[in-house]
Amino acid sequence: MLHTVNKSPFEKSSLDTCLRLAKPGSDILLIEDGVYAAAVGTAVEQKIREAVSDHTFYALGPDLKARGIEEARLIDGVKVVGYGEFVDLAAGNERVQAWL
Amino acid sequence: MQDGVKKFMYVNRRAPYGTVYALEGLEVILIGAAFDQYVSVAFIDDGVFQLKTGQDTGDSDMKNFSPTYRALGDYDVTKLYVEEESLQERGLTRDDLLDLTYEDEDDDYKEKSSIHIVSRAEMAELLEQQDVILNF
Numbered sequence: 493m494l495h496t497v498n499k500s501p502f503e504k505s506s507l508d509t510c511l512r513l514a515k516p517g518s519d520i521l522l523i524e525d526g527v528y529a530a531a532v533g534t535a536v537e538q539k540i541r542e543a544v545s546d547h548t549f550y551a552l553g554p555d556l557k558a559r560g561i562e563e564a565r566l567i568d569g570v571k572v573v574g575y576g577e578f579v580d581l582a583a584g585n586e587r588v589q590a591w592l
Numbered sequence: 593m594q595d596g597v598k599k600f601m602y603v604n605r606r607a608p609y610g611t612v613y614a615l616e617g618l619e620v621i622l623i624g625a626a627f628d629q630y631v632s633v634a635f636i637d638d639g640v641f642q643l644k645t646g647q648d649t650g651d652s653d654m655k656n657f658s659p660t661y662r663a664l665g666d667y668d669v670t671k672l673y674v675e676e677e678s679l680q681e682r683g684l685t686r687d688d689l690l691d692l693t694y695e696d697e698d699d700d701y702k703e704k705s706s707i708h709i710v711s712r713a714e715m716a717e718l719l720e721q722q723d724v725i726l727n728f
Contacts, residue, residue: 503607528641531682554651559608559641560658
């Protein structure tokens with residue numbers, strides 16, 4: 493299953509709920525304000541670090557770029573993808589769960 | 593303070609692109625600047641992301657309004673307060689913020705920084721001093 497998170501982890505609990513309910517092996521794609529969770533040095537960095545061994549983490553490149561989050565600041569293990577790969581992930585998984 | 597002049601503070605607590613609050617807030621600040629009030633702007637929580645350097649919406653088909661913050665100084669909006677704790681929680685420092693300045697026409701006509709990093713306690717105090725607070 494592909495999980496998407498589009499809310500800031502500092503404002504909403506969407507990321508927490510996603511991490512709590514996503515089964516090991518599932519893909520997690522951070523989009524829109526969700527990409528703020530992908531940066532190092534934040535209050536939520538540890539949550540992602542603890543989850544990267546169980547999930548493949550992706551962050552949408554154009555959303556990172558819009559927000560000024562340089563790729564050098566991303567937590568190790570978070571892969572940057574474009575819109576095309578977003579479509580591939582959605583099509584390649586049985587279901588998409590959008591944590592709004 | 594002059595008669596009829598009130599202390600207005602605009603409080604920004606939202607990240608720039610996920611919702612329209614930040615852009616709307618910025619537009620209200622610019623419009624409000626025409627009314628010659630005592631204006632300051634607070635950036636708290638995700639609002640600090642509005643001032644992040646390097647925003648580039650070229651790949652995402654949205655309007656990059658971050659350069660517009662540079663115009664605030666020309667509209668005499670020269671007191672931008674950024675809460676330090678909000679920056680820290682988001683892995684940011686002052687160096688990650690836009691270099692926003694104004695020309696000090698009341699003093700020596702030098703370019704001065706509009707950005708003031710303040711503690712949570714100082715922010716609480718600033719809020720108490722206002723006549724009008726508008727939230728975005």
